[in-house]
Amino acid sequence: MSKKGMWAIIIILAAILVLVAIYSVSETPLSNSRNLTELNVSSEGPFPLSDLIDEIENKSYYEGYDNDTLTWMKSLGDKDVFSGEGIFVIMSHEDAGKIPSVYATDVFIYEIFECNVLEKHSLGDVDYPKEVLLVENVNYLKESIEDIPSGGA
DSSP: OOHHHHHHHHHHHHHHHHHHHHHHHHHHHHHHHTTEEEEEEESSOOEEHHHHHHHHHHOGGGTTBOHHHHHHHHHTOSOEEEEETTEEEEEOHHHHTTSOOOOOSSEEEEEEEEEEEEEEEEOBSOSSOOEEEEEEEEEEEEEEEEEOOOOOO
């Protein structure tokens, strides 16, 4: 085989390698966004994960909680939590900072965001069952405000 033929093969292989590298780099960010889950939580947050753990261990309405879930929660370290309808959402301080926190007395304020759910656990057979989600890559979407129904005449 001549030197020109060898160089042609090397150039073609190098071009293929470059194309594969470009494709893998351009596809990597999309892999994080493909499994996005939209969540809706109360705007009254976040609060420290340690506070939630303490509440689960000491409040009667969590009696019967799943010990494995609580052990897992303790292993997560210093994280923040938002509460939603039937869920607790655990995330880093950085991700929690992306979600506005508003306290109001005459309306319900919900924050809607999308994220990657890393793990999902159940608190088990408790009076008010909740799923516990560990998330990352929070992308804030919008806020929803609902009036509190009045019980007046």
